[in-house]
Amino acid sequence: MTHFLQQTMTERPYLLSSHMSGINGIPENYVRSIEKHFNIIWFDDYLKNKEELASKIQLVFMWSFRPIIDEKILQSLHQLKAIVNAGVGVDHLDLPLISSFGVKVANTPHVVDEATADMGMALMLASARNVLEAHQFLTSPGMKCLPYNWLGVEVTGATLGVIGMGRIGYKVAQRAKGFDMKILYHNRNRRTKEEEGLVGACYCAKIDDLLQESDFVMLVVNLNPQTCKLIGERELCLMKPTATLINISRGAVVDQDALVKVLQKRLIRAAALDVTDPEPLPRDHSLLQLPNVIITPHTGGSTAKTRCKIMEKMLENAIAAVNGLPMPDEVLPK
Incomplete structure (x- = not known):
């Protein structure tokens, strides 16, 4: 140069x-x-x-x-x-x-891969351990005692389903391996046996199997006509009621109206989103009002x-x- x-x-x-x-x-x-x-x-x-x-x-x-x-x-x-x-x-x-x-x-x-994978893990951990709610509770004027029975969920040993095992998805799997997570993945093309073995990932040919078995579902796909609203009401209802949806790809990959409906009914535990559609969301959008949602402003590579x-x-x-x-x-x- x-x-x-x-x-x-x-x-x-x-x-x-x-x-x-x-x-x-x-x-x-x-x-x-x-x-x-x-x-x-x-x-x-x-x-x-x-x-x-x-x-x-x-x-x-x-x-x-x-x-x-x-x-x-x-x-x-x-x-x-x-x-x-x-x-x-x-x-x-x-x-x-x-x-x-x-x-x-x-x-x-390539240059955004590491930071974006870090963000996916950060959202998973923050949602699982109620980090934002805990901070708000501890800093509130009326706080008088510690919430001993206010419980989060375990990440270590849980099952992570990665939808989109490209460069970033694979780096998410590398990080999840350090938490002894069981890793499932769904991808357009299956990884080699060697690549799967290095992170302990199991391939799911059907996305439904991944959704039904995962405690955390992380979206790491490119947005295209095939992935637009890939996760709708049907897919969300296949998830465990204790499961969390994490999106670090693009907002339009998820049907947000369906996500609001499912979260309001507590059909899944929570959602943690670094991306929405549009960005930013209108100030009166329902996702901004729900207590079981974490939203960050597309800062995966920031x-x-x-x-x-x-x-x-x-x-x-x-x-x-x-x-x-x-x-x-x-x-x-x-």
Whole structure:
């Protein structure tokens, strides 16, 4: 990469991105890294001066799903070569449409795997041991005694069902093995016997078998037409009444109306969600009112180390694209 970096301000290619800092903006220290290689056009500035700026833009950096890429913006960016996405999932991008404009897409696989698997385990443990409720109880003004008979559920020795045994799902299994959990998994393609043996995982050809036997069900699938609302009322009702649903994939993988119904009736014990549909949920959404739900704001890959790696991979793909080289992490339309 280094031999492309000796560029002056005027020589540097232009890229479009959302905004700097704030809740969903690119952190300032990452901006400095980008500006070593590219001139940044922020989306608000682009909207104010489209005619002058559109012809300069060769790249779009998608950070926190922004800016939204639609046909109108693709038509205006005549020099656009690539869209580089922060993170693995590209379900928010219309890949066939983008490809029809001759534009390539890259993501940042692998770098989010460890942090996302950690998040899955964190949600499982927090839900099982009532961590949030315990904190709220202990810090409440009226607290006078410790809740000795307020009981959680065991994680060690329990059965974990992993739906989606790709890179992240397998890392979840590695962590669960350390808790002596019995691990079941359902996946489009079965892992090798050696891979199964290393984590002690048992393959379930039928998702129903996994749902019926698991104490914790963790969703780690990509969102696509086949997995949209993969878990609906029928699937939830197959789960044990003592079981917990954990979702670290995409919100739309679960039928949220069905999940609310099942949780309200206590047909399953709890749900722990790092993703919802939409994000964030409307403030009056029923999931936000239920005591047996933990929701975090899609923070699976939100660690300082992981975000730094994401930016490094984005830059690697972007530099390749503007120099006419294959992007290491190009995502092809299906």
